Amino acid sequence: MACAIALPASVNGLKKKGASGMFTRRQFAQAGLAATASLSTVRKPARADEEKKMTFEITKTDAEWRSALTPQQYRVLRKHGTETARTSPLDKNYEPGVYHCAACDLPLFSSDAKYDSGTGWPSFWKPLDNAIGTSIDRSLFFSARTEVHCRRCGGHLGHVFEDGPQPTGLRYCMNGVAMKFVPKASG
Numbered sequence: 001m002a003c004a005i006a007l008p009a010s011v012n013g014l015k016k017k018g019a020s021g022m023f024t025r026r027q028f029a030q031a032g033l034a035a036t037a038s039l040s041t042v043r044k045p046a047r048a049d050e051e052k053k054m055t056f057e058i059t060k061t062d063a064e065w066r067s068a069l070t071p072q073q074y075r076v077l078r079k080h081g082t083e084t085a086r087t088s089p090l091d092k093n094y095e096p097g098v099y100h101c102a103a104c105d106l107p108l109f110s111s112d113a114k115y116d117s118g119t120g121w122p123s124f125w126k127p128l129d130n131a132i133g134t135s136i137d138r139s140l141f142f143s144a145r146t147e148v149h150c151r152r153c154g155g156h157l158g159h160v161f162e163d164g165p166q167p168t169g170l171r172y173c174m175n176g177v178a179m180k181f182v183p184k185a186s187g
C-alpha cells in the first residue's frame with residue numbers, strides 16, 4: 001500500500017483498482033521465488049555497496065548527523081527508517097510552498113506537485129529539478145524498491161512507485177519527518 005509495506009508497484013496498482021486485493025497466483029509464485037532467492041543471500045551488502053559508490057556534496061560523520069538531527073529525523077534520514085503512516089503533519093498539508101530536506105535544507109518538492117495518495121505519507125508526482133537521487137533498495141526480501149534520497153546530503157527521504165497520477169504516473173512517497181515545509185511568502 002505504501003512506503004512501509006511496499007508491495008511491488010504492479011500489485012499496488014491492482015489493489016487500487018480493486019482487483020480482489022490479493023496477489024494473483026502468478027504474482028504470489030513470483031514473490032515466493034524472489035523471497036527464496038533473497039533469503040539465501042545476505043541482505044546487507046547490496047545496500048552497503050551502493051552507498052559506497054555514492055558521494056555527496058554534504059557529508060558528516062555519523063556522530064555529527066546524530067547531533068544535528070532529532071532522533072526521529074536521524075532514524076529516517078540516516079538509517080533508512082520509515083515514519084508511521086498518518087503521523088506527519090505534512091501529509092495533509094496543502095498550503096503553497098516548498099518542501100526542503102530536513103538535514104541540509106535543499107528544496108526538494110513544490111506544493112504544486114503534491115497530492116493526496118491516501119497512503120498516510122506526503123506524496124508528490126515529481127521532485128524539483130536536481131533535487132533527489134535514487135538507488136535500488138533490496139531491504140525487503142520480496143521486492144526491490146526504488147529508494148529516494150536528497151542528492152546533496154544523501155539523506156533518505158522515501159521511495160518512488162509507479163502508481164502515481166499523471167502527468168508522470170509516479171508516486172514519490174516521502175517521510176514527512178525528513179522534510180521541512182517552507183510556506184510561500186505571502187505578498
Ligand SMILES: [Zn+2]
Pocket residue numbers: 101102103104105106150151152153154155
Ligand atoms: Zn539533504
